[in-house]
Amino acid sequence: MPLIIKIMLFSLLCSLPAWELVWRLLNDELGANPVEFLEHATGDWTIYFLLMTLTITPIQKVFKPNWNKWLFPMHVVRRVLGLSALAYALLHLATYLVFDMGLSLDDTITDIIERPFILIGMIALTLLVPLAVTSTAGWQRRLKQHWQTLHKAIYLLTFLGILHYALLVKADLLQPLIYLGLFGILMLFRIRIQR
């Protein structure tokens, strides 16, 4: 199968959760609080894809799979996962801007200033944008060793994304703590790998 077809199929797979939401939307299956449903689903998938992106390097180091044989080069797998995270984060932001803020710039600015969890979410999403822009092979060549340094920002922004969720919760922190635990395990791998 040509590489481009494989990449397209993999991207399509990553977009399936979004299609499920579209299906639910069209069939009135978003429940009693449809906006909350969309926000939680797109937020969860953003974190899942960030965690999956962070899983690629440990898999590489531990199992040394032949990515080219089974799929395509490792950095392409990682790139599609990272870009998917951005896509879900943008859907998350769009839902918030349209349905929570009613597309009012004033309300949005007030919300960012008054609510730390909104500010933190905004910072996390903003940090993701330069990583997406510089995710191409061309940028990787141009930035040389700085590329890796820049892309370490994913550690910070994933943490901020999880914090954004934890700060929203009323009392039951179980789910954000599970995400934090998974993130911690993935970070421990990196410390051990570097040693």
Place this chain on the structure above:
Amino acid sequence: NALDFSKNQNYQEKLKLTDPEHALHYNNFYELGTSKEDPFRNADKLKTDGWQVVIEGECAKPQTFDMDDLLKLEQEERIYRFRCVEGWSMVVPWIGFPLSKLLSKVEPNSKAKYVEFISIEDPNLPGQRFRVLDWPYREGLRMDEAMHPLTFMATGIYGESLPNQNGAPIRLVVPWKYGFKSSKSIVKIRLVEKQPLSSWMVATPSEYGFYSNVNPNVSHPRWSQAKERPLGSFFKKKTLMFNGYENEVASLYKGMDLKKNF
């Protein structure tokens, strides 16, 4: 389980009722789990057979009421707005009786300044295996709030007995306060002299106060309360002062700083 009730004509405001599909499946009832679908999913874990409500404390005639006796009190239907502190809302036809009717049976004495409501505690309730809140769930009202004609004990909803996920077999409904003040599955009511601590005040004192009146002008520390999203709707509407019951209840708080007494 149809109930025998009459429609109270004073409380039949022409409001669009929330689709029961939403009101009966999207619930905050942490005893049955913290996600919105958990209470419906785990509803059978709540056992309501032989339910009794104890009323004790500062009163002349402390008593234990069997649920059957409470159902023999005259039941009426009232349509109330309901506003959750999280920013969603609904309009629901409750069935039940005013709390004042029940409290007058035990003859509160002059030391009864506050009323404390205590909900079920049972190790079989899946949510109570975790100390998400300080169990059992406790809430409180000032005596004059408790005796207010709007304050209601609900035994039914949409013409039928309360389903477990909505707080069966008997719950409080205080329509001008955020939903968490309306305790579910109540087993004990205590008349007390000092202001009681609610479970939410213990959990997060900076966010949940004793009064918790619906107020679009006082934000929750983490989100605005100016608007609300009716269940089933994509867009928000403005939240009303005291949830639309300003004429009836504003006088209870005359001279009080509502920002301080949140």
